[in-house]
Amino acid sequence: MHRGKGMKFVGDSRVPAERKPNVPKDYSEYPGKTEAFWPNFLLREWMVGAVFLIGFLVLTVAHPAPLERVADPTDSGYIPLPDWYFLFLYQLLKYEFAAGQYTVIGAVVIPGVAFGALLLVPWLDSGKERRPLKRPIASGLMLLGVASIIFLTWESVDDHDWEAAAQQGEIVEGVEVDESAEGYEIYQSQESCIGCHGGDMLGGAAGPNIFESDYDTEEVMEIIQNGLGEMPGGQFEGSDEELETLAAFIANDGQDPDNGNGGGDDEDNNEENEED
Structure with a gap:
Protein backbone atom coordinates (compact mmCIF):
# COMPACT_ATOMS: atom_id res chain seq x y z
CA MET A 1 0.00 0.00 0.00
CA HIS A 2 1.36 3.41 -0.94
CA ARG A 3 1.68 6.09 1.65
CA GLY A 4 -1.72 7.57 2.39
CA LYS A 5 -3.61 5.50 -0.18
CA GLY A 6 -7.10 4.55 1.02
CA MET A 7 -6.69 6.49 4.28
CA LYS A 8 -8.18 9.64 5.72
CA PHE A 9 -6.05 11.89 7.81
CA VAL A 10 -7.87 13.05 10.93
CA GLY A 11 -5.46 15.00 13.06
CA ASP A 12 -2.55 12.66 13.93
CA SER A 13 -4.49 9.39 13.44
CA ARG A 14 -5.19 7.35 10.36
CA VAL A 15 -8.68 5.92 9.88
CA PRO A 16 -9.56 3.54 7.02
CA ALA A 17 -11.73 5.17 4.40
CA GLU A 18 -13.90 2.05 4.13
CA ARG A 19 -15.08 0.37 7.30
CA LYS A 20 -15.12 -3.41 7.27
CA PRO A 21 -17.16 -5.60 9.67
CA ASN A 22 -15.18 -7.14 12.52
CA VAL A 23 -15.59 -10.82 11.65
CA PRO A 24 -13.43 -13.29 13.61
CA LYS A 25 -11.28 -15.58 11.56
CA ASP A 26 -12.27 -19.18 11.06
CA TYR A 27 -10.68 -21.95 13.16
CA SER A 28 -9.17 -23.41 10.03
CA GLU A 29 -6.79 -20.45 9.80
CA TYR A 30 -5.14 -21.50 13.08
CA PRO A 31 -4.54 -25.25 12.78
CA GLY A 32 -3.56 -26.81 16.10
CA LYS A 33 -3.77 -23.49 17.97
CA HIS A 63 -10.35 -39.78 55.67
CA PRO A 64 -13.80 -39.16 57.22
CA ALA A 65 -14.58 -35.81 58.79
CA PRO A 66 -13.23 -35.57 62.38
CA LEU A 67 -16.63 -35.39 64.04
CA GLU A 68 -16.89 -34.67 67.74
CA ARG A 69 -19.58 -35.34 70.28
CA VAL A 70 -22.75 -33.27 70.41
CA ALA A 71 -22.01 -29.62 71.20
CA ASP A 72 -22.62 -28.63 74.81
CA PRO A 73 -23.21 -24.87 75.23
CA THR A 74 -22.74 -25.18 79.00
CA ASP A 75 -19.18 -26.49 78.65
CA SER A 76 -17.20 -23.34 79.43
CA GLY A 77 -13.89 -25.22 79.27
CA TYR A 78 -14.24 -26.18 75.61
CA ILE A 79 -11.25 -25.05 73.51
CA PRO A 80 -12.48 -23.98 70.05
CA LEU A 81 -10.37 -24.12 66.92
CA PRO A 82 -11.51 -22.56 63.62
CA ASP A 83 -10.72 -23.93 60.17
CA TRP A 84 -7.14 -23.65 58.97
CA TYR A 85 -7.75 -20.59 56.78
CA PHE A 86 -8.88 -18.59 59.85
CA LEU A 87 -6.10 -19.68 62.19
CA PHE A 88 -4.00 -16.54 61.63
CA LEU A 89 -6.96 -14.36 62.69
CA TYR A 90 -7.62 -16.66 65.65
CA GLN A 91 -4.00 -16.29 66.77
CA LEU A 92 -4.32 -12.49 66.85
CA LEU A 93 -6.87 -12.78 69.63
CA LYS A 94 -4.24 -14.41 71.88
CA TYR A 95 -2.01 -11.33 72.04
CA GLU A 96 -2.46 -8.65 74.67
CA PHE A 97 -2.82 -5.80 72.17
CA ALA A 98 -5.71 -7.62 70.43
CA ALA A 99 -7.43 -9.51 73.25
CA GLY A 100 -9.50 -8.74 76.34
CA GLN A 101 -10.73 -5.17 76.17
CA TYR A 102 -8.86 -4.75 72.88
CA THR A 103 -10.64 -7.61 71.12
CA VAL A 104 -12.14 -5.17 68.61
CA ILE A 105 -8.61 -4.35 67.42
CA GLY A 106 -7.79 -8.00 66.70
CA ALA A 107 -11.21 -8.98 65.37
CA VAL A 108 -12.16 -5.89 63.34
CA VAL A 109 -9.50 -3.17 63.05
CA ILE A 110 -6.41 -5.17 61.97
CA PRO A 111 -8.28 -7.48 59.52
CA GLY A 112 -10.23 -4.48 58.23
CA VAL A 113 -7.06 -2.49 57.48
CA ALA A 114 -5.40 -5.49 55.79
CA PHE A 115 -8.32 -6.46 53.56
CA GLY A 116 -9.25 -2.83 52.94
CA ALA A 117 -5.75 -2.21 51.62
CA LEU A 118 -6.21 -5.07 49.15
CA LEU A 119 -9.38 -3.43 47.83
CA LEU A 120 -7.57 -0.10 47.41
CA VAL A 121 -4.53 -1.58 45.63
CA PRO A 122 -5.69 -0.50 42.12
CA TRP A 123 -5.82 3.13 43.32
CA LEU A 124 -2.80 3.05 45.65
CA ASP A 125 -0.51 1.47 43.05
CA SER A 126 -1.36 2.91 39.64
CA GLY A 127 2.05 2.35 38.06
CA LYS A 128 2.36 0.60 34.72
CA GLU A 129 5.27 -1.61 35.76
CA ARG A 130 4.33 -5.19 36.59
CA ARG A 131 7.66 -6.82 37.34
CA PRO A 132 8.08 -7.46 41.11
CA LEU A 133 11.65 -6.10 41.17
CA LYS A 134 10.43 -2.82 39.71
CA ARG A 135 7.74 -2.50 42.40
CA PRO A 136 9.67 -2.77 45.69
CA ILE A 137 6.96 -1.28 47.92
CA ALA A 138 4.10 -3.43 46.62
CA SER A 139 6.26 -6.56 46.52
CA GLY A 140 7.59 -5.91 50.02
CA LEU A 141 4.09 -5.45 51.47
CA MET A 142 2.91 -8.60 49.72
CA LEU A 143 5.81 -10.66 51.12
CA LEU A 144 5.24 -9.17 54.58
CA GLY A 145 1.55 -10.13 54.48
CA VAL A 146 2.26 -13.68 53.31
CA ALA A 147 4.99 -14.14 55.95
CA SER A 148 2.67 -12.80 58.68
CA ILE A 149 -0.13 -15.19 57.71
CA ILE A 150 2.24 -18.17 57.65
CA PHE A 151 3.77 -17.22 61.02
CA LEU A 152 0.45 -16.65 62.77
CA THR A 153 -0.97 -19.89 61.37
CA TRP A 154 2.06 -21.84 62.58
CA GLU A 155 1.89 -20.21 66.03
CA SER A 156 -1.79 -21.09 66.34
CA VAL A 157 -1.15 -24.74 65.46
CA ASP A 158 1.87 -24.94 67.77
CA ASP A 159 0.10 -23.36 70.78
CA HIS A 160 -3.05 -25.48 70.51
CA ASP A 161 -3.38 -28.32 73.02
CA TRP A 162 -4.21 -31.15 70.64
CA GLU A 163 -4.45 -33.80 73.37
CA ALA A 164 -7.02 -31.80 75.32
CA ALA A 165 -8.90 -31.06 72.10
CA ALA A 166 -9.07 -34.76 71.24
CA GLN A 167 -10.29 -35.57 74.75
CA GLN A 168 -12.95 -32.87 74.85
CA GLY A 169 -14.36 -33.90 71.47
CA GLU A 170 -14.21 -37.66 72.00
CA ILE A 171 -17.51 -39.36 71.27
CA VAL A 172 -18.55 -41.35 74.32
CA GLU A 173 -20.85 -44.25 73.55
CA GLY A 174 -22.93 -46.42 75.83
CA VAL A 175 -23.67 -43.75 78.47
CA GLU A 176 -27.32 -42.81 78.84
CA VAL A 177 -27.99 -40.35 81.63
CA ASP A 178 -31.38 -40.46 83.33
CA GLU A 179 -32.35 -36.80 83.12
CA SER A 180 -35.49 -37.40 85.18
CA ALA A 181 -33.48 -38.54 88.22
CA GLU A 182 -33.15 -36.29 91.26
CA GLY A 183 -29.36 -36.59 91.11
CA TYR A 184 -29.33 -35.11 87.60
CA GLU A 185 -31.40 -32.13 88.76
CA ILE A 186 -28.96 -31.53 91.59
CA TYR A 187 -26.04 -31.70 89.17
CA GLN A 188 -27.66 -29.13 86.86
CA SER A 189 -27.85 -26.69 89.78
CA GLN A 190 -24.09 -26.86 90.38
CA GLU A 191 -22.42 -24.35 88.05
CA SER A 192 -18.94 -25.32 89.20
CA CYS A 193 -19.57 -28.94 88.17
CA ILE A 194 -21.04 -27.99 84.79
CA GLY A 195 -18.20 -25.61 84.05
CA CYS A 196 -15.65 -28.45 84.13
CA HIS A 197 -17.57 -31.63 83.29
CA GLY A 198 -20.17 -30.15 80.94
CA GLY A 199 -23.93 -30.16 81.10
CA ASP A 200 -24.09 -33.73 79.79
CA MET A 201 -21.59 -34.94 82.44
CA LEU A 202 -19.38 -36.39 79.70
CA GLY A 203 -16.43 -34.13 80.38
CA GLY A 204 -14.68 -31.29 78.60
CA ALA A 205 -11.36 -29.52 78.37
CA ALA A 206 -11.30 -28.73 82.11
CA GLY A 207 -12.63 -32.01 83.48
CA PRO A 208 -12.94 -35.68 82.50
CA ASN A 209 -16.00 -37.81 81.95
CA ILE A 210 -17.70 -38.32 85.30
CA PHE A 211 -18.50 -41.94 84.52
CA GLU A 212 -14.94 -42.93 83.51
CA SER A 213 -13.98 -44.38 86.91
CA ASP A 214 -15.83 -46.93 89.01
CA TYR A 215 -16.21 -45.20 92.36
CA ASP A 216 -18.80 -46.09 94.97
CA THR A 217 -21.03 -43.52 96.64
CA GLU A 218 -18.68 -42.81 99.57
CA GLU A 219 -15.67 -42.36 97.29
CA VAL A 220 -17.60 -39.96 95.05
CA MET A 221 -18.67 -37.94 98.07
CA GLU A 222 -15.09 -37.73 99.30
CA ILE A 223 -13.86 -36.56 95.88
CA ILE A 224 -16.57 -33.88 95.69
CA GLN A 225 -15.77 -32.61 99.16
CA ASN A 226 -11.96 -32.80 99.12
CA GLY A 227 -11.13 -32.76 95.42
CA LEU A 228 -8.85 -35.03 93.41
CA GLY A 229 -5.77 -34.03 91.42
CA GLU A 230 -6.44 -30.70 89.73
CA MET A 231 -10.07 -30.78 90.86
CA PRO A 232 -10.51 -28.44 93.84
CA GLY A 233 -12.61 -29.37 96.83
CA GLY A 234 -15.37 -27.46 98.56
CA GLN A 235 -17.13 -26.51 95.32
CA PHE A 236 -20.44 -28.26 96.00
CA GLU A 237 -23.28 -25.92 96.96
CA GLY A 238 -26.00 -27.93 98.60
CA SER A 239 -27.02 -29.93 101.64
CA ASP A 240 -25.51 -33.20 102.79
CA GLU A 241 -28.56 -35.09 101.57
CA GLU A 242 -28.22 -33.57 98.10
CA LEU A 243 -24.54 -34.46 98.10
CA GLU A 244 -25.33 -38.08 98.93
CA THR A 245 -28.05 -38.21 96.26
CA LEU A 246 -25.70 -36.79 93.64
CA ALA A 247 -22.89 -39.16 94.65
CA ALA A 248 -25.21 -42.17 94.42
CA PHE A 249 -26.41 -41.00 91.01
CA ILE A 250 -22.82 -40.69 89.72
CA ALA A 251 -21.75 -44.00 91.25
CA ASN A 252 -24.70 -45.65 89.50
CA ASP A 253 -23.45 -44.40 86.09
CA GLY A 254 -26.06 -41.71 85.59
CA GLN A 255 -29.06 -43.78 86.65
CA ASP A 256 -31.40 -43.25 89.56
CA PRO A 257 -30.41 -45.89 92.16
CA ASP A 258 -33.96 -45.88 93.59
CA ASN A 259 -35.63 -47.20 90.43
CA GLY A 260 -33.49 -50.34 90.20
CA ASN A 261 -31.41 -49.33 87.18
CA GLY A 262 -27.83 -50.46 87.43
CA GLY A 263 -28.60 -52.94 90.18
CA GLY A 264 -28.06 -56.12 88.26
CA ASP A 265 -27.96 -58.42 91.31
CA ASP A 266 -31.28 -57.18 92.66
CA GLU A 267 -32.96 -57.63 89.31
CA ASP A 268 -31.65 -61.17 88.98
CA ASN A 269 -32.90 -62.05 92.48
CA ASN A 270 -36.34 -60.62 91.73
CA GLU A 271 -36.57 -62.61 88.52
CA GLU A 272 -35.59 -65.81 90.34
CA ASN A 273 -38.22 -65.18 93.01
CA GLU A 274 -40.90 -64.62 90.36
CA GLU A 275 -39.94 -67.86 88.63
CA ASP A 276 -40.14 -69.78 91.91
Whole structure:
Protein backbone atom coordinates (compact mmCIF):
# COMPACT_ATOMS: atom_id res chain seq x y z
CA MET A 1 0.00 0.00 0.00
CA HIS A 2 1.36 3.41 -0.94
CA ARG A 3 1.68 6.09 1.65
CA GLY A 4 -1.72 7.57 2.39
CA LYS A 5 -3.61 5.50 -0.18
CA GLY A 6 -7.10 4.55 1.02
CA MET A 7 -6.69 6.49 4.28
CA LYS A 8 -8.18 9.64 5.72
CA PHE A 9 -6.05 11.89 7.81
CA VAL A 10 -7.87 13.05 10.93
CA GLY A 11 -5.46 15.00 13.06
CA ASP A 12 -2.55 12.66 13.93
CA SER A 13 -4.49 9.39 13.44
CA ARG A 14 -5.19 7.35 10.36
CA VAL A 15 -8.68 5.92 9.88
CA PRO A 16 -9.56 3.54 7.02
CA ALA A 17 -11.73 5.17 4.40
CA GLU A 18 -13.90 2.05 4.13
CA ARG A 19 -15.08 0.37 7.30
CA LYS A 20 -15.12 -3.41 7.27
CA PRO A 21 -17.16 -5.60 9.67
CA ASN A 22 -15.18 -7.14 12.52
CA VAL A 23 -15.59 -10.82 11.65
CA PRO A 24 -13.43 -13.29 13.61
CA LYS A 25 -11.28 -15.58 11.56
CA ASP A 26 -12.27 -19.18 11.06
CA TYR A 27 -10.68 -21.95 13.16
CA SER A 28 -9.17 -23.41 10.03
CA GLU A 29 -6.79 -20.45 9.80
CA TYR A 30 -5.14 -21.50 13.08
CA PRO A 31 -4.54 -25.25 12.78
CA GLY A 32 -3.56 -26.81 16.10
CA LYS A 33 -3.77 -23.49 17.97
CA THR A 34 -7.48 -23.23 18.68
CA GLU A 35 -10.60 -25.37 18.85
CA ALA A 36 -14.36 -25.16 19.03
CA PHE A 37 -15.86 -24.35 22.42
CA TRP A 38 -18.54 -27.01 21.92
CA PRO A 39 -17.94 -29.86 22.23
CA ASN A 40 -14.11 -30.00 22.19
CA PHE A 41 -13.26 -27.52 24.95
CA LEU A 42 -16.15 -28.38 27.29
CA LEU A 43 -15.55 -32.12 26.90
CA ARG A 44 -11.94 -31.77 28.01
CA GLU A 45 -12.90 -29.54 30.94
CA TRP A 46 -15.58 -32.00 32.06
CA MET A 47 -13.11 -34.87 31.94
CA VAL A 48 -10.60 -32.98 34.10
CA GLY A 49 -13.37 -31.98 36.52
CA ALA A 50 -14.56 -35.59 36.77
CA VAL A 51 -11.04 -36.76 37.68
CA PHE A 52 -10.77 -34.19 40.48
CA LEU A 53 -14.28 -35.00 41.72
CA ILE A 54 -13.50 -38.72 41.92
CA GLY A 55 -10.24 -37.96 43.73
CA PHE A 56 -12.11 -35.74 46.22
CA LEU A 57 -14.71 -38.46 46.86
CA VAL A 58 -11.93 -41.00 47.46
CA LEU A 59 -10.33 -38.67 50.04
CA THR A 60 -13.64 -38.18 51.86
CA VAL A 61 -14.10 -41.95 52.11
CA ALA A 62 -10.49 -42.65 53.15
CA HIS A 63 -10.35 -39.78 55.67
CA PRO A 64 -13.80 -39.16 57.22
CA ALA A 65 -14.58 -35.81 58.79
CA PRO A 66 -13.23 -35.57 62.38
CA LEU A 67 -16.63 -35.39 64.04
CA GLU A 68 -16.89 -34.67 67.74
CA ARG A 69 -19.58 -35.34 70.28
CA VAL A 70 -22.75 -33.27 70.41
CA ALA A 71 -22.01 -29.62 71.20
CA ASP A 72 -22.62 -28.63 74.81
CA PRO A 73 -23.21 -24.87 75.23
CA THR A 74 -22.74 -25.18 79.00
CA ASP A 75 -19.18 -26.49 78.65
CA SER A 76 -17.20 -23.34 79.43
CA GLY A 77 -13.89 -25.22 79.27
CA TYR A 78 -14.24 -26.18 75.61
CA ILE A 79 -11.25 -25.05 73.51
CA PRO A 80 -12.48 -23.98 70.05
CA LEU A 81 -10.37 -24.12 66.92
CA PRO A 82 -11.51 -22.56 63.62
CA ASP A 83 -10.72 -23.93 60.17
CA TRP A 84 -7.14 -23.65 58.97
CA TYR A 85 -7.75 -20.59 56.78
CA PHE A 86 -8.88 -18.59 59.85
CA LEU A 87 -6.10 -19.68 62.19
CA PHE A 88 -4.00 -16.54 61.63
CA LEU A 89 -6.96 -14.36 62.69
CA TYR A 90 -7.62 -16.66 65.65
CA GLN A 91 -4.00 -16.29 66.77
CA LEU A 92 -4.32 -12.49 66.85
CA LEU A 93 -6.87 -12.78 69.63
CA LYS A 94 -4.24 -14.41 71.88
CA TYR A 95 -2.01 -11.33 72.04
CA GLU A 96 -2.46 -8.65 74.67
CA PHE A 97 -2.82 -5.80 72.17
CA ALA A 98 -5.71 -7.62 70.43
CA ALA A 99 -7.43 -9.51 73.25
CA GLY A 100 -9.50 -8.74 76.34
CA GLN A 101 -10.73 -5.17 76.17
CA TYR A 102 -8.86 -4.75 72.88
CA THR A 103 -10.64 -7.61 71.12
CA VAL A 104 -12.14 -5.17 68.61
CA ILE A 105 -8.61 -4.35 67.42
CA GLY A 106 -7.79 -8.00 66.70
CA ALA A 107 -11.21 -8.98 65.37
CA VAL A 108 -12.16 -5.89 63.34
CA VAL A 109 -9.50 -3.17 63.05
CA ILE A 110 -6.41 -5.17 61.97
CA PRO A 111 -8.28 -7.48 59.52
CA GLY A 112 -10.23 -4.48 58.23
CA VAL A 113 -7.06 -2.49 57.48
CA ALA A 114 -5.40 -5.49 55.79
CA PHE A 115 -8.32 -6.46 53.56
CA GLY A 116 -9.25 -2.83 52.94
CA ALA A 117 -5.75 -2.21 51.62
CA LEU A 118 -6.21 -5.07 49.15
CA LEU A 119 -9.38 -3.43 47.83
CA LEU A 120 -7.57 -0.10 47.41
CA VAL A 121 -4.53 -1.58 45.63
CA PRO A 122 -5.69 -0.50 42.12
CA TRP A 123 -5.82 3.13 43.32
CA LEU A 124 -2.80 3.05 45.65
CA ASP A 125 -0.51 1.47 43.05
CA SER A 126 -1.36 2.91 39.64
CA GLY A 127 2.05 2.35 38.06
CA LYS A 128 2.36 0.60 34.72
CA GLU A 129 5.27 -1.61 35.76
CA ARG A 130 4.33 -5.19 36.59
CA ARG A 131 7.66 -6.82 37.34
CA PRO A 132 8.08 -7.46 41.11
CA LEU A 133 11.65 -6.10 41.17
CA LYS A 134 10.43 -2.82 39.71
CA ARG A 135 7.74 -2.50 42.40
CA PRO A 136 9.67 -2.77 45.69
CA ILE A 137 6.96 -1.28 47.92
CA ALA A 138 4.10 -3.43 46.62
CA SER A 139 6.26 -6.56 46.52
CA GLY A 140 7.59 -5.91 50.02
CA LEU A 141 4.09 -5.45 51.47
CA MET A 142 2.91 -8.60 49.72
CA LEU A 143 5.81 -10.66 51.12
CA LEU A 144 5.24 -9.17 54.58
CA GLY A 145 1.55 -10.13 54.48
CA VAL A 146 2.26 -13.68 53.31
CA ALA A 147 4.99 -14.14 55.95
CA SER A 148 2.67 -12.80 58.68
CA ILE A 149 -0.13 -15.19 57.71
CA ILE A 150 2.24 -18.17 57.65
CA PHE A 151 3.77 -17.22 61.02
CA LEU A 152 0.45 -16.65 62.77
CA THR A 153 -0.97 -19.89 61.37
CA TRP A 154 2.06 -21.84 62.58
CA GLU A 155 1.89 -20.21 66.03
CA SER A 156 -1.79 -21.09 66.34
CA VAL A 157 -1.15 -24.74 65.46
CA ASP A 158 1.87 -24.94 67.77
CA ASP A 159 0.10 -23.36 70.78
CA HIS A 160 -3.05 -25.48 70.51
CA ASP A 161 -3.38 -28.32 73.02
CA TRP A 162 -4.21 -31.15 70.64
CA GLU A 163 -4.45 -33.80 73.37
CA ALA A 164 -7.02 -31.80 75.32
CA ALA A 165 -8.90 -31.06 72.10
CA ALA A 166 -9.07 -34.76 71.24
CA GLN A 167 -10.29 -35.57 74.75
CA GLN A 168 -12.95 -32.87 74.85
CA GLY A 169 -14.36 -33.90 71.47
CA GLU A 170 -14.21 -37.66 72.00
CA ILE A 171 -17.51 -39.36 71.27
CA VAL A 172 -18.55 -41.35 74.32
CA GLU A 173 -20.85 -44.25 73.55
CA GLY A 174 -22.93 -46.42 75.83
CA VAL A 175 -23.67 -43.75 78.47
CA GLU A 176 -27.32 -42.81 78.84
CA VAL A 177 -27.99 -40.35 81.63
CA ASP A 178 -31.38 -40.46 83.33
CA GLU A 179 -32.35 -36.80 83.12
CA SER A 180 -35.49 -37.40 85.18
CA ALA A 181 -33.48 -38.54 88.22
CA GLU A 182 -33.15 -36.29 91.26
CA GLY A 183 -29.36 -36.59 91.11
CA TYR A 184 -29.33 -35.11 87.60
CA GLU A 185 -31.40 -32.13 88.76
CA ILE A 186 -28.96 -31.53 91.59
CA TYR A 187 -26.04 -31.70 89.17
CA GLN A 188 -27.66 -29.13 86.86
CA SER A 189 -27.85 -26.69 89.78
CA GLN A 190 -24.09 -26.86 90.38
CA GLU A 191 -22.42 -24.35 88.05
CA SER A 192 -18.94 -25.32 89.20
CA CYS A 193 -19.57 -28.94 88.17
CA ILE A 194 -21.04 -27.99 84.79
CA GLY A 195 -18.20 -25.61 84.05
CA CYS A 196 -15.65 -28.45 84.13
CA HIS A 197 -17.57 -31.63 83.29
CA GLY A 198 -20.17 -30.15 80.94
CA GLY A 199 -23.93 -30.16 81.10
CA ASP A 200 -24.09 -33.73 79.79
CA MET A 201 -21.59 -34.94 82.44
CA LEU A 202 -19.38 -36.39 79.70
CA GLY A 203 -16.43 -34.13 80.38
CA GLY A 204 -14.68 -31.29 78.60
CA ALA A 205 -11.36 -29.52 78.37
CA ALA A 206 -11.30 -28.73 82.11
CA GLY A 207 -12.63 -32.01 83.48
CA PRO A 208 -12.94 -35.68 82.50
CA ASN A 209 -16.00 -37.81 81.95
CA ILE A 210 -17.70 -38.32 85.30
CA PHE A 211 -18.50 -41.94 84.52
CA GLU A 212 -14.94 -42.93 83.51
CA SER A 213 -13.98 -44.38 86.91
CA ASP A 214 -15.83 -46.93 89.01
CA TYR A 215 -16.21 -45.20 92.36
CA ASP A 216 -18.80 -46.09 94.97
CA THR A 217 -21.03 -43.52 96.64
CA GLU A 218 -18.68 -42.81 99.57
CA GLU A 219 -15.67 -42.36 97.29
CA VAL A 220 -17.60 -39.96 95.05
CA MET A 221 -18.67 -37.94 98.07
CA GLU A 222 -15.09 -37.73 99.30
CA ILE A 223 -13.86 -36.56 95.88
CA ILE A 224 -16.57 -33.88 95.69
CA GLN A 225 -15.77 -32.61 99.16
CA ASN A 226 -11.96 -32.80 99.12
CA GLY A 227 -11.13 -32.76 95.42
CA LEU A 228 -8.85 -35.03 93.41
CA GLY A 229 -5.77 -34.03 91.42
CA GLU A 230 -6.44 -30.70 89.73
CA MET A 231 -10.07 -30.78 90.86
CA PRO A 232 -10.51 -28.44 93.84
CA GLY A 233 -12.61 -29.37 96.83
CA GLY A 234 -15.37 -27.46 98.56
CA GLN A 235 -17.13 -26.51 95.32
CA PHE A 236 -20.44 -28.26 96.00
CA GLU A 237 -23.28 -25.92 96.96
CA GLY A 238 -26.00 -27.93 98.60
CA SER A 239 -27.02 -29.93 101.64
CA ASP A 240 -25.51 -33.20 102.79
CA GLU A 241 -28.56 -35.09 101.57
CA GLU A 242 -28.22 -33.57 98.10
CA LEU A 243 -24.54 -34.46 98.10
CA GLU A 244 -25.33 -38.08 98.93
CA THR A 245 -28.05 -38.21 96.26
CA LEU A 246 -25.70 -36.79 93.64
CA ALA A 247 -22.89 -39.16 94.65
CA ALA A 248 -25.21 -42.17 94.42
CA PHE A 249 -26.41 -41.00 91.01
CA ILE A 250 -22.82 -40.69 89.72
CA ALA A 251 -21.75 -44.00 91.25
CA ASN A 252 -24.70 -45.65 89.50
CA ASP A 253 -23.45 -44.40 86.09
CA GLY A 254 -26.06 -41.71 85.59
CA GLN A 255 -29.06 -43.78 86.65
CA ASP A 256 -31.40 -43.25 89.56
CA PRO A 257 -30.41 -45.89 92.16
CA ASP A 258 -33.96 -45.88 93.59
CA ASN A 259 -35.63 -47.20 90.43
CA GLY A 260 -33.49 -50.34 90.20
CA ASN A 261 -31.41 -49.33 87.18
CA GLY A 262 -27.83 -50.46 87.43
CA GLY A 263 -28.60 -52.94 90.18
CA GLY A 264 -28.06 -56.12 88.26
CA ASP A 265 -27.96 -58.42 91.31
CA ASP A 266 -31.28 -57.18 92.66
CA GLU A 267 -32.96 -57.63 89.31
CA ASP A 268 -31.65 -61.17 88.98
CA ASN A 269 -32.90 -62.05 92.48
CA ASN A 270 -36.34 -60.62 91.73
CA GLU A 271 -36.57 -62.61 88.52
CA GLU A 272 -35.59 -65.81 90.34
CA ASN A 273 -38.22 -65.18 93.01
CA GLU A 274 -40.90 -64.62 90.36
CA GLU A 275 -39.94 -67.86 88.63
CA ASP A 276 -40.14 -69.78 91.91
